[in-house]
Amino acid sequence: MLPKPLECFIREFAKLPSIGPRQATRLGFYIAxxxxxxxxxxxxxxxxxxxxxxxxxxxxxxxxxxxGENNLxxxxxxxxxxxxIIAIVEKETDLISIEKTxxxxxxxxxxxxxxxxxxxSNEQKLRLKSLGQTLKKQFxxxxxxxxxxNPTTLGDIEAxxxxxxxxxxxxxxxxxxxxxxxxxxxxxxxxxxxxxALENRR
Amino acid sequence: MLPKPLECFIREFAKLPSIGPRQATRLGFYIAxxxxxxxxxxxxxxxxxxxxxxxxxxxxxxxxxxxGENNLxxxxxxxxxxxxIIAIVEKETDLISIEKTxxxxxxxxxxxxxxxxxxxSNEQKLRLKSLGQTLKKQFxxxxxxxxxxNPTTLGDIEAxxxxxxxxxxxxxxxxxxxxxxxxxxxxxxxxxxxxxALENRR
Numbered sequence: 001m002l003p004k005p006l007e008c009f010i011r012e013f014a015k016l017p018s019i020g021p022r023q024a025t026r027l028g029f030y031i032a033x034x035x036x037x038x039x040x041x042x043x044x045x046x047x048x049x050x051x052x053x054x055x056x057x058x059x060x061x062x063x064x065x066x067x068g069e070n071n072l073x074x075x076x077x078x079x080x081x082x083x084x085i086i087a088i089v090e091k092e093t094d095l096i097s098i099e100k101t102x103x104x105x106x107x108x109x110x111x112x113x114x115x116x117x118x119x120x121s122n123e124q125k126l127r128l129k130s131l132g133q134t135l136k137k138q139f140x141x142x143x144x145x146x147x148x149x150n151p152t153t154l155g156d157i158e159a160x161x162x163x164x165x166x167x168x169x170x171x172x173x174x175x176x177x178x179x180x181x182x183x184x185x186x187x188x189x190x191x192x193x194x195x196x197a198l199e200n201r202r
Numbered sequence: 203m204l205p206k207p208l209e210c211f212i213r214e215f216a217k218l219p220s221i222g223p224r225q226a227t228r229l230g231f232y233i234a235x236x237x238x239x240x241x242x243x244x245x246x247x248x249x250x251x252x253x254x255x256x257x258x259x260x261x262x263x264x265x266x267x268x269x270g271e272n273n274l275x276x277x278x279x280x281x282x283x284x285x286x287i288i289a290i291v292e293k294e295t296d297l298i299s300i301e302k303t304x305x306x307x308x309x310x311x312x313x314x315x316x317x318x319x320x321x322x323s324n325e326q327k328l329r330l331k332s333l334g335q336t337l338k339k340q341f342x343x344x345x346x347x348x349x350x351x352n353p354t355t356l357g358d359i360e361a362x363x364x365x366x367x368x369x370x371x372x373x374x375x376x377x378x379x380x381x382x383x384x385x386x387x388x389x390x391x392x393x394x395x396x397x398x399a400l401e402n403r404r
Contacts (some may be wrong), residue, residue, distance in 0.1 A: 002298065003265030005250035012247040017232055018225060029294055030219055032251040032263055039252040045214040046245040048207035049234040061234055063205030092231055096204065 006032060057134060059110040059127055061092055075099075075107055082106045084139045086131065087146040088162060090114055090155075098148065106144075111162070114149070118157045120165070128162065132169040145170040151178055151196075208234065259336060261312040261329055263294055277301075277309055284308045286341045288333065289348040290364060292316055292357075300350065308346075313364070316351070320359045322367070330364065334371040347372040353380055353398075 002010070006028045013024035031039060052061045055073035062073040075081055085106030089095045095108050109131050111124050120128075135142050147162050149155035163173055178196030180189055189197070204212070208230045215226035233241060254263045257275035264275040277283055287308030291297045297310050311333050313326050322330075337344050349364050351357035365375055380398030382391055391399070 002294075003254050003263055005247075005253045005265050006263070008250055009247045012244050016229060018228070023220060025295060026220070027218060028251060029263065031248065032254040036252045039248060042214050043245050043248040045207075045211045046233065046241060046248055048210055049230065050238045050241040051207045052205050052234045061205055061208070061231065063207050092204075093227060 057130075058108045059112070060095060060108060080105075082143075084135070084143045085146075086135075086142055086144075087148045088128075088131075088166075089148050090150065094148065094150075106146075114154060114158050116154070118154055118161075120158070120161050125165065128165045132166070135169045142170045144172040144174060146174050146176065148176050151176070259332075260310045261314070262297060262310060282307075284345075286337070286345045287348075288337075288344055288346075289350045290330075290333075290368075291350050292352065296350065296352075308348075316356060316360045318356070320356055320363075322360070322363050327367065330367045334368070337371045344372045346374040346376060348376050348378065350378050353378065 002025075006025075009028040009031075010021060010024040013019050013027060014021040019027070031042060034042075052063055053071065054061055055076055056071045057076040058073060060073045060075065070077070076083075082105055086109055087095075087098060087104060087106060088109045088111055089098065090111055090113055092110060095110060098104050098108075109127060111127055112121070115121060145166050147159045147166075149159045149162075159175060166173065177200050178193065179200045180186065180193060180197045184193075186194065204227075208227075211230040211233075212223060212226040215221050215229060216223040221229070233244060236244075254265055255273065256263055257278055258273045259278040260275060262275045262277065272279070278285075284307055288311055289297075289300060289306060289308060290311045290313055291300065292313055292315055294312060297312060300306050300310075311329060313329055314323070317323060347368055349361045349368075351361045351364075361377060368375065379402050380395065381402045382388065382395060382399045386395075388396065
Protein backbone atom coordinates (compact mmCIF):
# COMPACT_ATOMS: atom_id res chain seq x y z
CA MET A 1 0.00 0.00 0.00
CA LEU A 2 2.85 2.42 0.73
CA PRO A 3 4.77 3.83 -2.23
CA LYS A 4 7.72 1.55 -3.05
CA PRO A 5 10.41 4.20 -2.42
CA LEU A 6 8.90 4.87 0.99
CA GLU A 7 8.84 1.17 1.84
CA CYS A 8 12.49 0.96 0.88
CA PHE A 9 13.28 3.98 3.09
CA ILE A 10 11.44 2.48 6.04
CA ARG A 11 13.22 -0.84 5.61
CA GLU A 12 16.63 0.84 5.71
CA PHE A 13 15.94 3.28 8.53
CA ALA A 14 14.08 0.87 10.79
CA LYS A 15 17.35 -1.08 11.01
CA LEU A 16 19.18 1.85 12.60
CA PRO A 17 19.58 2.00 16.37
CA SER A 18 16.84 3.84 18.26
CA ILE A 19 14.72 4.26 15.09
CA GLY A 20 11.79 1.84 14.94
CA PRO A 21 9.44 1.23 12.02
CA ARG A 22 7.01 3.90 13.28
CA GLN A 23 9.61 6.66 13.45
CA ALA A 24 11.03 5.49 10.12
CA THR A 25 7.58 5.80 8.52
CA ARG A 26 7.04 9.27 9.92
CA LEU A 27 10.53 10.35 8.87
CA GLY A 28 9.98 8.99 5.37
CA PHE A 29 6.74 10.89 4.84
CA TYR A 30 8.34 13.99 6.31
CA ILE A 31 11.42 13.88 4.10
CA ALA A 32 9.36 13.02 1.00
CA UNK A 33 7.32 16.14 1.61
CA UNK A 34 10.45 18.34 1.79
CA UNK A 35 10.93 18.14 -1.97
CA UNK A 36 13.78 17.32 -4.35
CA UNK A 37 16.42 19.77 -3.18
CA UNK A 38 16.17 18.94 0.53
CA UNK A 39 16.08 15.22 -0.30
CA UNK A 40 19.29 15.64 -2.30
CA UNK A 41 20.95 17.40 0.65
CA UNK A 42 20.00 14.66 3.08
CA UNK A 43 20.97 11.88 0.72
CA UNK A 44 24.40 13.41 0.05
CA UNK A 45 24.90 13.96 3.77
CA UNK A 46 24.52 10.20 4.21
CA UNK A 47 26.70 9.48 1.18
CA UNK A 48 29.40 11.77 2.59
CA UNK A 49 29.84 9.43 5.56
CA UNK A 50 31.59 6.98 3.24
CA UNK A 51 34.52 9.43 3.06
CA UNK A 52 35.20 8.94 6.74
CA UNK A 53 38.32 6.95 7.55
CA UNK A 54 39.32 5.13 10.71
CA UNK A 55 42.74 5.82 12.22
CA UNK A 56 44.80 2.62 12.18
CA UNK A 57 46.38 3.49 15.53
CA UNK A 58 43.58 4.81 17.75
CA UNK A 59 40.47 3.80 15.72
CA UNK A 60 39.13 7.35 15.74
CA UNK A 61 37.04 8.28 12.73
CA UNK A 62 38.38 11.19 10.75
CA UNK A 63 37.42 12.98 7.54
CA UNK A 64 39.64 13.49 4.50
CA UNK A 65 39.78 17.11 5.53
CA UNK A 66 42.02 16.64 8.53
CA UNK A 67 43.72 13.46 7.52
CA GLY A 68 47.17 12.88 8.92
CA GLU A 69 49.84 10.76 7.24
CA ASN A 70 50.02 6.97 6.98
CA ASN A 71 46.31 6.49 7.69
CA LEU A 72 46.67 8.16 11.05
CA UNK A 73 44.25 10.71 12.45
CA UNK A 74 45.48 14.23 13.18
CA UNK A 75 46.01 13.40 16.87
CA UNK A 76 48.10 10.28 16.28
CA UNK A 77 50.02 12.05 13.47
CA UNK A 78 50.74 15.12 15.62
CA UNK A 79 54.41 15.11 16.77
CA UNK A 80 53.50 17.45 19.65
CA UNK A 81 51.18 14.92 21.27
CA UNK A 82 52.78 12.56 23.73
CA UNK A 83 52.44 9.11 22.18
CA UNK A 84 53.20 7.16 25.37
CA ILE A 85 50.31 8.55 27.41
CA ILE A 86 47.08 7.01 26.22
CA ALA A 87 43.49 7.62 27.25
CA ILE A 88 41.22 4.68 26.50
CA VAL A 89 37.74 6.00 25.69
CA GLU A 90 34.55 4.22 24.84
CA LYS A 91 33.18 6.52 22.15
CA GLU A 92 34.35 9.21 19.74
CA THR A 93 32.07 11.66 21.55
CA ASP A 94 33.94 10.98 24.83
CA LEU A 95 37.21 11.73 23.05
CA ILE A 96 35.77 14.99 21.76
CA SER A 97 34.70 15.98 25.28
CA ILE A 98 38.21 15.32 26.60
CA GLU A 99 39.78 17.25 23.70
CA LYS A 100 37.57 20.21 24.53
CA THR A 101 39.11 20.45 28.02
CA UNK A 102 42.46 21.25 26.31
CA UNK A 103 44.16 19.59 29.28
CA UNK A 104 45.17 16.27 27.76
CA UNK A 105 48.16 16.07 25.48
CA UNK A 106 48.56 12.36 25.03
CA UNK A 107 46.75 10.23 22.50
CA UNK A 108 43.73 7.96 22.59
CA UNK A 109 42.42 4.50 21.98
CA UNK A 110 38.76 4.42 20.93
CA UNK A 111 37.43 1.13 22.24
CA UNK A 112 33.90 1.13 20.87
CA UNK A 113 30.70 1.13 22.88
CA UNK A 114 30.48 -1.20 25.83
CA UNK A 115 27.96 -4.01 25.48
CA UNK A 116 25.34 -4.35 28.20
CA UNK A 117 26.67 -7.75 29.19
CA UNK A 118 29.89 -6.05 30.30
CA UNK A 119 32.12 -8.43 28.34
CA UNK A 120 34.85 -7.16 26.03
CA SER A 121 33.93 -7.92 22.42
CA ASN A 122 36.47 -9.53 20.12
CA GLU A 123 36.87 -6.23 18.30
CA GLN A 124 37.59 -4.49 21.60
CA LYS A 125 40.15 -7.12 22.56
CA LEU A 126 41.82 -6.70 19.17
CA ARG A 127 42.02 -2.95 19.68
CA LEU A 128 43.64 -3.37 23.09
CA LYS A 129 46.08 -5.90 21.63
CA SER A 130 46.96 -3.53 18.80
CA LEU A 131 47.64 -0.82 21.41
CA GLY A 132 50.02 -3.18 23.17
CA GLN A 133 51.84 -3.98 19.91
CA THR A 134 52.28 -0.31 18.96
CA LEU A 135 53.57 0.50 22.44
CA LYS A 136 56.00 -2.41 22.44
CA LYS A 137 57.50 -1.28 19.12
CA GLN A 138 57.80 2.36 20.19
CA PHE A 139 58.42 2.51 23.91
CA UNK A 140 58.38 -0.96 25.39
CA UNK A 141 55.79 0.33 27.91
CA UNK A 142 53.43 3.31 28.04
CA UNK A 143 54.16 5.95 30.67
CA UNK A 144 50.50 6.00 31.61
CA UNK A 145 47.23 4.60 30.38
CA UNK A 146 44.10 6.42 31.58
CA UNK A 147 41.05 4.18 31.46
CA UNK A 148 38.61 7.02 30.72
CA UNK A 149 35.33 5.12 30.99
CA ASN A 150 32.10 6.45 32.45
CA PRO A 151 31.94 6.39 36.26
CA THR A 152 29.02 3.95 36.16
CA THR A 153 28.64 0.40 37.42
CA LEU A 154 29.06 -0.93 33.90
CA GLY A 155 32.01 1.38 33.27
CA ASP A 156 33.66 0.12 36.45
CA ILE A 157 33.21 -3.54 35.51
CA GLU A 158 34.55 -2.89 32.03
CA ALA A 159 37.47 -0.87 33.37
CA UNK A 160 38.44 -3.87 35.51
CA UNK A 161 38.53 -6.10 32.43
CA UNK A 162 40.50 -3.55 30.43
CA UNK A 163 43.04 -3.09 33.19
CA UNK A 164 43.69 -6.85 33.18
CA UNK A 165 44.42 -6.71 29.44
CA UNK A 166 46.69 -3.67 29.48
CA UNK A 167 48.65 -4.33 32.66
CA UNK A 168 51.62 -5.83 30.76
CA UNK A 169 52.21 -2.74 28.67
CA UNK A 170 51.78 0.27 30.98
CA UNK A 171 53.96 1.62 33.77
CA UNK A 172 50.97 3.30 35.36
CA UNK A 173 47.24 2.76 34.93
CA UNK A 174 44.78 5.40 36.14
CA UNK A 175 41.10 6.26 35.91
CA UNK A 176 39.45 9.68 35.80
CA UNK A 177 39.12 11.33 39.20
CA UNK A 178 35.76 11.22 40.95
CA UNK A 179 34.38 14.11 42.88
CA UNK A 180 31.90 16.92 42.86
CA UNK A 181 31.10 18.30 39.41
CA UNK A 182 32.02 21.96 39.05
CA UNK A 183 28.97 24.00 40.01
CA UNK A 184 27.52 21.05 41.92
CA UNK A 185 26.20 21.42 45.45
CA UNK A 186 27.27 19.23 48.34
CA UNK A 187 23.70 19.08 49.62
CA UNK A 188 22.49 17.41 46.47
CA UNK A 189 25.47 15.18 45.73
CA UNK A 190 24.80 11.45 46.00
CA UNK A 191 26.81 9.45 48.52
CA UNK A 192 29.12 7.88 45.97
CA UNK A 193 30.02 11.20 44.43
CA UNK A 194 30.60 12.84 47.79
CA UNK A 195 32.57 9.84 49.01
CA UNK A 196 34.73 10.05 45.89
CA ALA A 197 35.21 13.77 46.47
CA LEU A 198 36.37 13.09 50.04
CA GLU A 199 38.87 10.44 49.01
CA ASN A 200 40.05 12.65 46.20
CA ARG A 201 40.43 15.77 48.31
CA ARG A 202 43.28 18.08 47.46
CA MET B 203 36.73 18.56 15.82
CA LEU B 204 34.30 16.12 14.16
CA PRO B 205 35.07 14.96 10.62
CA LYS B 206 33.46 17.35 8.13
CA PRO B 207 31.18 14.73 6.51
CA LEU B 208 29.88 13.82 9.94
CA GLU B 209 29.23 17.43 10.84
CA CYS B 210 27.29 17.79 7.60
CA PHE B 211 25.27 14.67 8.41
CA ILE B 212 24.47 15.91 11.90
CA ARG B 213 23.41 19.30 10.57
CA GLU B 214 20.96 17.70 8.13
CA PHE B 215 19.54 15.07 10.46
CA ALA B 216 19.21 17.26 13.55
CA LYS B 217 16.67 19.28 11.54
CA LEU B 218 14.34 16.32 11.18
CA PRO B 219 11.41 15.94 13.58
CA SER B 220 12.10 13.89 16.73
CA ILE B 221 15.85 13.63 15.93
CA GLY B 222 17.96 15.96 18.03
CA PRO B 223 21.67 16.70 17.64
CA ARG B 224 22.59 13.89 20.07
CA GLN B 225 20.69 11.20 18.17
CA ALA B 226 21.98 12.62 14.89
CA THR B 227 25.57 12.34 16.17
CA ARG B 228 25.07 8.77 17.31
CA LEU B 229 23.36 7.84 14.03
CA GLY B 230 26.16 9.43 12.03
CA PHE B 231 28.89 7.47 13.80
CA TYR B 232 26.82 4.33 13.52
CA ILE B 233 26.19 4.67 9.79
CA ALA B 234 29.80 5.69 9.10
CA UNK B 235 30.91 2.47 10.76
CA UNK B 236 28.62 0.37 8.54
CA UNK B 237 30.90 0.85 5.56
CA UNK B 238 30.50 1.87 1.92
CA UNK B 239 27.88 -0.58 0.74
CA UNK B 240 25.43 0.00 3.59
CA UNK B 241 25.98 3.76 3.32
CA UNK B 242 25.09 3.56 -0.38
CA UNK B 243 21.90 1.65 0.43
CA UNK B 244 20.79 4.19 3.01
CA UNK B 245 21.69 7.15 0.83
CA UNK B 246 19.75 5.75 -2.16
CA UNK B 247 16.81 4.98 0.09
CA UNK B 248 16.67 8.68 0.93
CA UNK B 249 17.21 9.66 -2.71
CA UNK B 250 14.35 7.38 -3.76
CA UNK B 251 11.91 9.51 -1.79
CA UNK B 252 12.25 12.16 -4.49
CA UNK B 253 10.33 9.84 -6.85
CA UNK B 254 7.27 10.11 -4.65
CA UNK B 255 4.46 12.22 -6.13
CA UNK B 256 1.53 13.86 -4.43
CA UNK B 257 -1.96 13.23 -5.82
CA UNK B 258 -3.43 16.52 -7.03
CA UNK B 259 -6.88 15.50 -5.83
CA UNK B 260 -6.44 13.91 -2.41
CA UNK B 261 -2.82 14.90 -1.58
CA UNK B 262 -1.84 11.30 -0.90
CA UNK B 263 1.76 10.46 -1.64
CA UNK B 264 2.24 7.74 -4.20
CA UNK B 265 5.21 6.11 -5.93
CA UNK B 266 5.77 5.84 -9.66
CA UNK B 267 4.99 2.18 -9.30
CA UNK B 268 1.30 2.60 -8.71
CA UNK B 269 0.79 5.93 -10.37
CA GLY B 270 -2.65 6.63 -11.73
CA GLU B 271 -3.41 8.94 -14.66
CA ASN B 272 -3.41 12.74 -14.70
CA ASN B 273 -1.29 13.02 -11.57
CA LEU B 274 -3.90 11.16 -9.57
CA UNK B 275 -3.14 8.42 -7.11
CA UNK B 276 -4.48 4.92 -7.73
CA UNK B 277 -7.46 5.52 -5.43
CA UNK B 278 -8.57 8.78 -7.08
CA UNK B 279 -7.94 7.30 -10.54
CA UNK B 280 -9.92 4.14 -9.78
CA UNK B 281 -13.34 4.26 -11.52
CA UNK B 282 -14.68 1.70 -9.06
CA UNK B 283 -14.21 4.01 -6.09
CA UNK B 284 -17.08 6.29 -5.26
CA UNK B 285 -15.79 9.81 -5.85
CA UNK B 286 -18.59 11.57 -3.97
CA ILE B 287 -17.97 9.91 -0.60
CA ILE B 288 -14.85 11.36 0.95
CA ALA B 289 -13.01 10.49 4.13
CA ILE B 290 -10.92 13.37 5.44
CA VAL B 291 -7.87 11.94 7.21
CA GLU B 292 -5.03 13.60 9.00
CA LYS B 293 -2.13 11.42 7.89
CA GLU B 294 -1.26 8.96 5.15
CA THR B 295 -0.88 6.29 7.81
CA ASP B 296 -4.52 6.84 8.88
CA LEU B 297 -5.57 6.36 5.25
CA ILE B 298 -3.62 3.13 5.09
CA SER B 299 -5.32 1.87 8.25
CA ILE B 300 -8.75 2.61 6.76
CA GLU B 301 -7.81 0.95 3.46
CA LYS B 302 -6.79 -2.16 5.37
CA THR B 303 -10.35 -2.55 6.71
CA UNK B 304 -11.52 -3.08 3.10
CA UNK B 305 -14.82 -1.53 4.12
CA UNK B 306 -14.49 1.93 2.64
CA UNK B 307 -15.03 2.43 -1.09
CA UNK B 308 -15.02 6.19 -1.37
CA UNK B 309 -11.97 8.38 -1.73
CA UNK B 310 -9.91 10.49 0.65
CA UNK B 311 -8.57 13.90 1.42
CA UNK B 312 -5.25 13.87 3.27
CA UNK B 313 -5.27 17.00 5.39
CA UNK B 314 -1.80 16.91 6.91
CA UNK B 315 -0.95 16.65 10.57
CA UNK B 316 -2.91 18.77 12.99
CA UNK B 317 -0.90 21.46 14.76
CA UNK B 318 -0.96 21.47 18.54
CA UNK B 319 -2.64 24.87 18.60
CA UNK B 320 -5.68 23.25 16.96
CA UNK B 321 -5.90 25.88 14.21
CA UNK B 322 -6.18 24.89 10.55
CA SER B 323 -2.99 25.84 8.72
CA ASN B 324 -3.19 27.74 5.45
CA GLU B 325 -2.15 24.59 3.60
CA GLN B 326 -4.97 22.66 5.28
CA LYS B 327 -7.51 25.35 4.37
CA LEU B 328 -6.30 25.24 0.77
CA ARG B 329 -6.77 21.47 0.68
CA LEU B 330 -10.31 21.75 1.99
CA LYS B 331 -11.04 24.49 -0.55
CA SER B 332 -9.66 22.35 -3.36
CA LEU B 333 -11.94 19.52 -2.22
CA GLY B 334 -14.89 21.89 -2.46
CA GLN B 335 -13.91 22.96 -5.96
CA THR B 336 -13.51 19.39 -7.25
CA LEU B 337 -16.87 18.42 -5.76
CA LYS B 338 -18.60 21.45 -7.22
CA LYS B 339 -17.33 20.61 -10.71
CA GLN B 340 -18.27 16.94 -10.48
CA PHE B 341 -21.33 16.55 -8.28
CA UNK B 342 -22.37 19.93 -6.91
CA UNK B 343 -22.30 18.34 -3.45
CA UNK B 344 -20.69 15.24 -1.94
CA UNK B 345 -23.04 12.49 -0.79
CA UNK B 346 -21.09 12.21 2.44
CA UNK B 347 -17.92 13.49 3.98
CA UNK B 348 -16.52 11.45 6.87
CA UNK B 349 -14.30 13.54 9.10
CA UNK B 350 -12.03 10.64 10.07
CA UNK B 351 -9.91 12.34 12.71
CA ASN B 352 -8.64 10.77 15.91
CA PRO B 353 -11.21 10.56 18.73
CA THR B 354 -9.09 12.86 20.90
CA THR B 355 -9.75 16.29 22.34
CA LEU B 356 -7.58 17.88 19.68
CA GLY B 357 -9.22 15.76 16.97
CA ASP B 358 -12.63 16.89 18.16
CA ILE B 359 -11.69 20.57 18.12
CA GLU B 360 -10.17 20.23 14.67
CA ALA B 361 -13.16 18.28 13.38
CA UNK B 362 -15.39 21.17 14.45
CA UNK B 363 -13.28 23.60 12.41
CA UNK B 364 -13.25 21.29 9.40
CA UNK B 365 -17.01 20.77 9.52
CA UNK B 366 -17.48 24.56 9.39
CA UNK B 367 -15.37 24.70 6.22
CA UNK B 368 -16.98 21.78 4.39
CA UNK B 369 -20.62 22.34 5.32
CA UNK B 370 -21.40 24.10 2.01
CA UNK B 371 -20.32 21.16 -0.14
CA UNK B 372 -21.63 18.02 1.55
CA UNK B 373 -25.12 16.59 1.90
CA UNK B 374 -24.09 14.65 4.97
CA UNK B 375 -21.13 15.04 7.33
CA UNK B 376 -20.23 12.21 9.70
CA UNK B 377 -17.45 11.17 12.05
CA UNK B 378 -16.16 7.69 12.85
CA UNK B 379 -18.32 5.80 15.34
CA UNK B 380 -17.18 5.60 18.94
CA UNK B 381 -17.55 2.50 21.00
CA UNK B 382 -15.77 -0.47 22.47
CA UNK B 383 -12.78 -1.65 20.49
CA UNK B 384 -13.17 -5.23 19.26
CA UNK B 385 -11.69 -7.51 21.91
CA UNK B 386 -11.99 -4.79 24.54
CA UNK B 387 -13.54 -5.46 27.93
CA UNK B 388 -16.35 -3.40 29.42
CA UNK B 389 -14.72 -3.55 32.83
CA UNK B 390 -11.65 -1.74 31.61
CA UNK B 391 -13.25 0.71 29.17
CA UNK B 392 -12.99 4.38 30.16
CA UNK B 393 -16.22 6.32 30.71
CA UNK B 394 -16.10 8.19 27.43
CA UNK B 395 -15.60 5.03 25.40
CA UNK B 396 -18.35 3.19 27.22
CA UNK B 397 -20.65 6.22 26.97
CA UNK B 398 -20.00 6.33 23.24
CA ALA B 399 -20.71 2.62 22.96
CA LEU B 400 -24.06 3.10 24.72
CA GLU B 401 -25.13 5.94 22.49
CA ASN B 402 -23.96 3.98 19.48
CA ARG B 403 -25.66 0.73 20.44
CA ARG B 404 -27.08 -1.38 17.69
